[in-house]
Amino acid sequence: MIWSLEIAKRSLQAQMMAINVTSHNIANVNTPGYSRQEAVLRTTLPYSVVSWLGANYPGQVGTGVEVSSIRRLRNEFVDLTYRNMNSKYAYYASKDQIYGILESSINELSGTGLQKALSNFFEAWQAGSLNPEDPTVRQMIVQQSQNLLDAFKYVQQQLVSTRHDADFQVAALVGKINDIGYQISQLNQQISLALSQKQQPNDLMDQRDKLLDELSQYVNVDKVDLPSGSVSVFIKGLSFVDDREVHYIKAIDNDKISAVGDTYEYVEGDRTYAVLPGLLSDGKWNGTISLGTADPFNGHVATLWISMGDTLVPLDGAHLNSGKLAGLVEMRDNILTYGSDPGTGLLMRTNEMAKFFFSKINAILRQGKDLLGNTYVSDFFYVDADVSRVIANLNLDQAVVNDPRKVPLGKTGAAGDGSLALLIAQQQNTALDAGDAAQGVPDYLKGQSLPQAWRTLVSQWAADIGRNRDLTQSTGNVMKELELLRSSESGVSLDEEAMNLIRFQKAYAMTARIVTVVDEMLDRIINMGIVGR
Amino acid sequence: MRITDSYMYERGMQTLQTVLGRLANLQDNLSTGKRILRPSDNPLDSSLVLHWKSYAVQVERWQKNIEELKNRFSFAEQSLLNAKDILLSVRDVVVRAGSDALGPDEKGAMASQMLQLADELLNTLNAKYAGRFVFANAEVDRPGEPQWKPFKAAVQYADGTVKVMDTITAADAEVNRNPGSRWLVLFEPRTFEELGDPQQGTAAVEIGINSTMPQVLAVEGFLRFSGEVEVNGVKHKSTLMFDKMFGFVAALRRNESLATADDSSMTPLDYTDDMIDGITGAVSALGARVQRLELVNRFYQNVGTSVEALRSSYEDADMARTYVDYTKFNTGYQALLKVIASISSRTLVDYL
Numbered sequence: 069m070i071w072s073l074e075i076a077k078r079s080l081q082a083q084m085m086a087i088n089v090t091s092h093n094i095a096n097v098n099t100p101g102y103s104r105q106e107a108v109l110r111t112t113l114p115y116s117v118v119s120w121l122g123a124n125y126p127g128q129v130g131t132g133v134e135v136s137s138i139r140r141l142r143n144e145f146v147d148l149t150y151r152n153m154n155s156k157y158a159y160y161a162s163k164d165q166i167y168g169i170l171e172s173s174i175n176e177l178s179g180t181g182l183q184k185a186l187s188n189f190f191e192a193w194q195a196g197s198l199n200p201e202d203p204t205v206r207q208m209i210v211q212q213s214q215n216l217l218d219a220f221k222y223v224q225q226q227l228v229s230t231r232h233d234a235d236f237q238v239a240a241l242v243g244k245i246n247d248i249g250y251q252i253s254q255l256n257q258q259i260s261l262a263l264s265q266k267q268q269p270n271d272l273m274d275q276r277d278k279l280l281d282e283l284s285q286y287v288n289v290d291k292v293d294l295p296s297g298s299v300s301v302f303i304k305g306l307s308f309v310d311d312r313e314v315h316y317i318k319a320i321d322n323d324k325i326s327a328v329g330d331t332y333e334y335v336e337g338d339r340t341y342a343v344l345p346g347l348l349s350d351g352k353w354n355g356t357i358s359l360g361t362a363d364p365f366n367g368h369v370a371t372l373w374i375s376m377g378d379t380l381v382p383l384d385g386a387h388l389n390s391g392k393l394a395g396l397v398e399m400r401d402n403i404l405t406y407g408s409d410p411g412t413g414l415l416m417r418t419n420e421m422a423k424f425f426f427s428k429i430n431a432i433l434r435q436g437k438d439l440l441g442n443t444y445v446s447d448f449f450y451v452d453a454d455v456s457r458v459i460a461n462l463n464l465d466q467a468v469v470n471d472p473r474k475v476p477l478g479k480t481g482a483a484g485d486g487s488l489a490l491l492i493a494q495q496q497n498t499a500l501d502a503g504d505a506a507q508g509v510p511d512y513l514k515g516q517s518l519p520q521a522w523r524t525l526v527s528q529w530a531a532d533i534g535r536n537r538d539l540t541q542s543t544g545n546v547m548k549e550l551e552l553l554r555s556s557e558s559g560v561s562l563d564e565e566a567m568n569l570i571r572f573q574k575a576y577a578m579t580a581r582i583v584t585v586v587d588e589m590l591d592r593i594i595n596m597g598i599v600g601r
Numbered sequence: 602m603r604i605t606d607s608y609m610y611e612r613g614m615q616t617l618q619t620v621l622g623r624l625a626n627l628q629d630n631l632s633t634g635k636r637i638l639r640p641s642d643n644p645l646d647s648s649l650v651l652h653w654k655s656y657a658v659q660v661e662r663w664q665k666n667i668e669e670l671k672n673r674f675s676f677a678e679q680s681l682l683n684a685k686d687i688l689l690s691v692r693d694v695v696v697r698a699g700s701d702a703l704g705p706d707e708k709g710a711m712a713s714q715m716l717q718l719a720d721e722l723l724n725t726l727n728a729k730y731a732g733r734f735v736f737a738n739a740e741v742d743r744p745g746e747p748q749w750k751p752f753k754a755a756v757q758y759a760d761g762t763v764k765v766m767d768t769i770t771a772a773d774a775e776v777n778r779n780p781g782s783r784w785l786v787l788f789e790p791r792t793f794e795e796l797g798d799p800q801q802g803t804a805a806v807e808i809g810i811n812s813t814m815p816q817v818l819a820v821e822g823f824l825r826f827s828g829e830v831e832v833n834g835v836k837h838k839s840t841l842m843f844d845k846m847f848g849f850v851a852a853l854r855r856n857e858s859l860a861t862a863d864d865s866s867m868t869p870l871d872y873t874d875d876m877i878d879g880i881t882g883a884v885s886a887l888g889a890r891v892q893r894l895e896l897v898n899r900f901y902q903n904v905g906t907s908v909e910a911l912r913s914s915y916e917d918a919d920m921a922r923t924y925v926d927y928t929k930f931n932t933g934y935q936a937l938l939k940v941i942a943s944i945s946s947r948t949l950v951d952y953l
Contacts, residue, residue, distance in 0.1 A: 097606055097607070098607075104605075167641070171639050171640065171641060172639075175639055175640070176640060176647075176651055177635075177637060177638070177639065177640060177647060177650060177651070177916070179654070183651055183654070183655060186655075187654075187655055187658040187659075190659075190662075191658065191662050194662050194666060194806075194807060197804070197805075197806055197807065198666055198669055198670075198806050198816065199733075200804070201733070478804065483733075483743060484733065484737070484738075484804055484816075484817065485804050486804050486806075486816075487804050487805075490804070490805060490806065490807060490813065493807055494807060494811070496659065497810050497811070519655055523648055523651045523652060523655075524648070526640055526647070526648070526651065527640065527644045527645065527647060527648035527651075528644075529640070530639075530640030530641040530644035530647055530648075531641075531644040531645075533639075533640070533641035533644075534641045534642075534643075534644055537641060548611070548615050551611055552608055552611055552612060555605050555607040555608035555611055556602050556603045556604070556605060556608050557603070559603075559605030559606065559607035559608055560605060560606060560607065561603060561604070561605040561606055562606050562948050562949070562950070563948060563949040564603075564605075566948065566949040566950055566953070567949065570953075
């Protein structure tokens with residue numbers, strides 16, 4: 069009977085523990101990243117009775133129940149798939165966000181963009197061909213030329229501003245990523261310590277998994293489990309978190325890294341970092357960003373490195389293939405600036421268009437004379453020789469702005485001669501590479517007038533935005549499904565927990581009844597009285 | 602599959618967001634009337650919309666050019682018809698002056714009439730439309746010299762020197778004071794030969810893609826010139842028509858008949874008819890241009906309508922269909938809200 073009391077005690081403890089686990093689940097029903105837990109009940113070791121009855125004895129006697137462990141219900145495979153998809157989704161979503169900002173500010177369909185400025189520009193020159201001697205028309209030509217410059221500058225300003233935002237986000241994100249890396253290393257320490265003491269740190273592991281989820285949103289990560297319970301985190305082969313050590317990512321302005329002999333170095337306070345040689349092509353980070361010199365559009369942009377001691381290893385396109393960081397770098401360096409695929413390299417392409425178009429206009433106007441009879445020898449538009457600075461330095465001949473009579477609208481300079489104005493108006497439908505201007509015109513501009521080339525760029529760019537939006541949506545849908553799968557596997561069901569609560573409560577109550585019954589039985593035995601009385 | 606509370610919450614939110622997103626898009630379409638709001642909504646159609654919008658602006662510009670040219674040519678036509686009327690009056694004088702029955706007084710009166718007609722003809726050739734000379738080839742105006750005219754009355758003295766006068770009447774008076782001199786009308790030629798324009802070096806205006814039309818009627822096309830005269834270092838051409846009129850006036854004053862043929866077997870009447878033919882030819886040429894412009898203009902009026910229809914077909918929303926879609930999704934949204942509300946409010950605890 070005393071043994072039954074011992075079994076009841078074990079049961080009371082186990083049911084109570086199970087109720088505690090259920091309570092923890094209910095309490096965390098809305099906690100992000102929480103995985104439901106389960107008290108794993110098992111029978112305690114049975115007791116074998118040594119008896120003279122030998123083989124006729126019924127067998128081992130059960131000794132009750134115990135909680136063998138508190139299990140975290142989580143599917144590692146779903147976690148891995150979720151993180152991969154999270155990286156992809158964040159990559160497309162970050163691009164979609166930047167595209168969205170840019171498309172709102174440069175919306176050609178709104179009727180106020182570069183296309184409209186070009187139409188107005190050509191219309192003014194048409195009017196110039198009709199009434200070349202009219203001062204109002206000449207003033208209009210000057211104004212519409214200025215408006216066209218402003219439209220180009222506005223486009224460039226929006227592209228540069230968006231690039232600046234992307235660059236700012238890159239630098240800010242690095243801080244977050246490093247912070248997560250540090251927290252993972254700290255959790256590694258606590259988890260391995262708990263496991264060494266035979267404790268199951270479920271909540272700490274949940275926290276670490278949540279951090280890995282968040283990290284996968286920012287950068288593509290691979291997790292490697294270590295025997296101690298710690299994890300190491302790699303960014304496509306580059307070690308980021310090595311158990312308790314973090315190799316911090318550094319975002320360094322490209323102009324702060326200086327060339328020293330065949331390699332590059334970066335000085336931070338008293339410490340000098342050397343770039344691991346042989347990993348940069350043409351002295352450019354990620355093959356596009358020149359080091360040790362100012363960036364032509366933004367002054368400077370952040371380059372990414374992983375610091376290993378005093379050595380810097382470039383964290384570039386070879387390692388960043390998904391995640392928000394990769395999306396931002398892709399937007400900043402490829403799509404907005406230097407890309408060579410259709411719909412990319414917007415800044416360089418817009419500058420190239422401006423260069424060939426305005427140079428052509430200059431060449432046409434240099435054939436003519438102004439209304440005062442002077443041969444026009446200036447550049448109507450100032451076009452910088454450096455293609456990346458064409459729009460930034462684009463300007464109208466000040467002499468023409470001050471006195472529109474100096475606009476050379478005809479070859480003869482006579483009042484009725486609008487022959488050059490006509491030639492310029494006809495550029496609306498003339499290919500940029502037609503005539504003498506063919507030299508140096510890149511293939512993607514050949515056979516197209518400037519309005520056509522701009523429309524092509526806009527449509528290619530829009531197609532890229534649409535494609536990216538579709539991918540954002542499709543990866544987002546997969547993400548949602550995976551989130552639902554996770555919720556199904558690891559989420560807390562209040563109905564289920566209510567059932568568990570009833571189940572364990574009933575078991576607890578029944579066990580208490582055993583104690584009462586045994587107590588009564590003992591009472592009967594103890595208080596039986598004296599035999600024969 | 603286990604259906605947990607977070608599963609239900611996330612699924613509910615996802616569905617709500619999807620339907621709300623669709624509703625927001627339809628609302629944008631309804632409020633703007635556009636099917637495509639950003640190029641990325643439909644890159645191919647957006648490109649076509651941009652193309653048609655740009656083309657519509659061009660068409661509108663060509664129509665403005667055509668309208669302006671038509672007005673100019675109509676004015677030039679009126680001026681030439683006026684010149685023709687004057688020449689018909691000259692012809693009338695020449696016919697009457699061919700009679701030997703007329704006395705010196707009558708012939709003197711006719712000479713005076715001829716002078717007045719010559720002055721009027723000169724004024725007609727110097728006609729201006731909207732501040733520009735109509736018959737000046739390229740040099741339609743000279744803002745720095747307000748007194749400048751393409752056709753100038755002048756006196757050529759016996760020693761060959763030339764003096765520009767205000768009118769032919771004034772020039773005639775000067776001629777009368779200086780025996781051996783003559784009056785003439787000089788044209789300062791400014792053709793744009795350097796433009797390589799096949800249409801006699803006049804500046805052209807665009808009336809379509811790679812389609813241009815000269816914006817002035819070249820004077821050389823309907824007037825003939827007798828020779829070059831230099832005035833202040835600038836070469837001028839002497840107008841044959843006025844040379845002949847000077848000859849008529851001089852002959853009448855000399856009491857001669859205007860019926861006599863010259864060495865070329867041409868009588869004054871032949872010359873006058875020749876002048877009238879030249880003007881009539883110019884009127885026909887202008888008429889042909891105006892007719893072409895009207896045809897092109899009608900074409901562009903149709904094109905403008907088609908372009909707008911094309912743009913609209915790519916860009917504008919079908920409002921009825923959009924509103925039906927909006928109503929459909931809105932109804933779905935309301936139903937979804939009710940379903941989520943009824944599921945979320947119940948747990949097992951409510952029944953214990």
